[in-house]
Amino acid sequence: xxxxxxxxxxxxxxxxxxxxxxxxxxxxxxxxxxxxxxxxxxxxxxxxxxxxxxxxxxxxxxxxxxxxxxxxxxxxxxxxxxxxxxxxxxxxxxxxxxxxxxxxxxxxxxxxxxxxxxxxxxxxxxxxxxxxxxxxxxxxxxxxxxxxxxxxxxxxxxxxxxxxxxxxxxxxxxxxxxxxxxxxxxxxxxxxxxxxxxxxxxxxxxxxxxxxxxxxxxxxxxxxxxxx
Numbered sequence: 001x002x003x004x005x006x007x008x009x010x011x012x013x014x015x016x017x018x019x020x021x022x023x024x025x026x027x028x029x030x031x032x033x034x035x036x037x038x039x040x041x042x043x044x045x046x047x048x049x050x051x052x053x054x055x056x057x058x059x060x061x062x063x064x065x066x067x068x069x070x071x072x073x074x075x076x077x078x079x080x081x082x083x084x085x086x087x088x089x090x091x092x093x094x095x096x097x098x099x100x101x102x103x104x105x106x107x108x109x110x111x112x113x114x115x116x117x118x119x120x121x122x123x124x125x126x127x128x129x130x131x132x133x134x135x136x137x138x139x140x141x142x143x144x145x146x147x148x149x150x151x152x153x154x155x156x157x158x159x160x161x162x163x164x165x166x167x168x169x170x171x172x173x174x175x176x177x178x179x180x181x182x183x184x185x186x187x188x189x190x191x192x193x194x195x196x197x198x199x200x201x202x203x204x205x206x207x208x209x210x211x212x213x214x215x216x217x218x219x220x221x222x223x224x225x226x227x228x
Contacts, residue, residue, distance in 0.1 A: 046092045047195075048188075048196070049095060049135040050094045052095070053073070053096070053145065064108065065098070065106060066090070071178065072182070075179065076186065077182035077186050079106075082189060086189040090189050093135075095133065097126065099115045119149055130152070136156065137156055137197055137201060139201060154216050158198040158213075159221045159222065162226050163225055187205060187207075198215075198224070205226065209226045210227040211224055
């Protein structure tokens, strides 16, 4: 874990130990305790890792990240109405990529914020943290804005893409894609079986949604096309 020191001007400095790959980060003196969630590498050996983007819409008060983000994806996920076992699974498996805090776990306490992601600045630290999270399958629900900070191992990553059919033609959608991604995550968390392969993810999702799985090839991840 990193340790916190104070500079002469009162600013907080995050110092990493040799086994901590979190980048050194200078935090304004006015920043509060919620900055601490961005520090340190979090161990992860759970079979599944679910990558989520943040949402622009947020709660007014600090709280667990999964509750502070209140956008369409998180409404579709419906964390508050999940069973205790499903929430426990989510706490172990969800990683949210934040423009302010970096890699967040579902129950990390954060304050609401307004900040745009700086991909070049965040890539090294976020990549180090996510690469250290070992899992059998990575379910990537990130938006394109947040994909640039880390490229998962393609052979174990399954990217969730949402489409609709209109007049017999498959079309990409935007607003509803967020809601459907949230519903897919909810479905996976509620499943009696924890998926450990992309094919097992497909099997669970296909119980509710029409979907098609494309295997990884030429260093491209598995793709799960979900029709809504």
